[in-house]
Amino acid sequence: MPEFPPRRDDTPTFPLPHIEHTPPSGISDHPEFHSLRRAQRRFGTRATILSVGGFLLYVLLSSFVPAVMNQPLFGHLTIGLALGLGQFAIMGVTAWCYVRHMRTRVDPLARGLRSRLHENENRRARAAAPPQGAGQPGQPLRQGTRGFRTW
């Protein structure tokens, strides 16, 4: 087993029991793994609440305080219609932030852990059996044995 730096005390949002049961990949208690999980989960939850919750709030406001939403801004554009258009803008901004966040905060961590994972695997000479039930996505799947064409 490679030596890991000591766990940061603020990391475990979820305590991981049974570590001595050999966590199959050996990196699930790695501090970088925790910050990866936190980075991805926290941003995802917040951004979802902002965009989806914001939209539901807009629906509620339109239903229950129409007087506010009907204030004209200019011409026939009311506050309600402007907020509706604003939903599209919020979505665009959220999507852009998400891509930037993933690119700068999440992807590098995941890449580092992935190479560490491969290192571990090689070191253990693939002692750990692959999980039963489902295969690995992305791995080349078994080729069909016969080459004929079926419709």
Added chain:
Amino acid sequence: MVTAAAIDDSSLQLTFVLFLTVVVITLFTALLTAPQRDEISEFYLGNRAMSPLRNGLAMCGDYLSAATLLGSTGLVALTGYDGLMYLGGTTVAWMMVLLLIAEPLHRTGKFTLGDTVALRLPRQQRPVRVALAVCILAITTLYLVAQLVGSVALLTQFTGVPSGTTRTLCVVVIGTFVILYASLGGMPGATVIQIIKAVMLIVGVLFTAGWVLHRFDWNPNALLERAAERSGTGVTFLEPGLRYGGTVSNKLDFLSLELAIVLGLAALPHVLMRLLAPRSSSVLRSSVLWAIGLVGAVCFGAGILGLGATALLGRDTILDTDRTGNASVLLLAHELGGSVLTALLTCLAYLTLLAVAVGLTLAAASSLAHDLYSEVIRKGRASETEELTVARLSGAVIGILGMLLALVAWGANTATLAFLAFAIAASAILPTIIYTLFWRRFSAKGALLSLYGGLLCSVLLAVFSPVVSSAPASFYPEADFAWFPLQNPGIVSIPVGFLLGWLGTVLDKGPAEEAGTHEEFEVRMLVGADD
């Protein structure tokens, strides 16, 4: 339902020729690209090396149904602001897919949602797979029937209320095409038709929207003003409450509908299947971004079409043709570009519902063949050839089932059926997805309880709602057993689904999963096994 045929004969003939041409060409392409070998991965996932743009187009094609093209624009044309809010929800729904679901699901998935759950709950995967298959079957059948019923409703725009023979012919022809695409073409074939449909839909909607704006000298304010003027309701047309206003239960009904749409998308089986198709999660990310942009553009265009229909035709013309407003786009096309544009848009509508039906049939077939047959009945010992045969057969069976149900329920409201499918997806399948991905204690009992409970709850609430009885537009207008006041069950059934999942997990005293299962799942979900 309809007092007069909306569109003349010449555009019906033109539509027929156009539709057949497109279908024949795509069918040939689909068969040429059909799985070459007996490989289930190719049948379920299609060409995995596609570019993000093409994946995004396919997602957009899977998602946008004829309900968006005809139904939502009709809603905008008749109710203005409320219809526009509905279109907004259609777009916002993609945010949750992008931000929370897509990449974790892609990294942990293989062919179906059942595979992801099995990775997380390996010991008790079989009952969970059965429950998932039942829910997926319910959702896809409802949605498929909605599409086929929509094809009859579309025919009504041309010929008035069709005779029994015409009706049967229409459903059987569309249904047969669906089976051919899904069973023979598999995912590669479905992808071909999705992409062609998406391109046509985007071009068609944006072109017509541009034409409408051109009529108003590209001045949105003039469009809004004229729409309000000719809506018969004045400025209230641009204010909330025309459709879902008045009583509190009416307003809650709308919130319930929006909740089901915004949350249901992330759990629709055919959309989930699409998410698994790209090879790497970085391609998936760009694909979903493309899909959001394209869906947003189409919804934006559809809003302009709806406003344009009211502004150029007036509310009375639209209402006289079809009480539900579904004819508004076709009437608008006739007003703008005569029978050629009408024929083009009608062909587009048919192609749209055909493509969505293909995606649904394929999702149902893969769930039946992979989850139910291969993993549960044969306990994972089925050969690929065998599983593929079952997948093709189940595609045909589901298609035929959909046709029969559509012929029985041809008078049903397409939108109601589709909304119920969304509500079931959001209350039965979404809790399982969210808990599987993000809650480490989640257990099989919780999954079973939320899947069956969410399904039962939403179906029962729909049965005891004004959709089925007591209202003039319901299935049994004379009977009255509608003690649930809302048409859309989502606002109750979605929390119930999540609550049952939590309750089942907390109360689960059965044998736990092996230690380390969740850790391994989490590592795969965040780090991934590939790219």
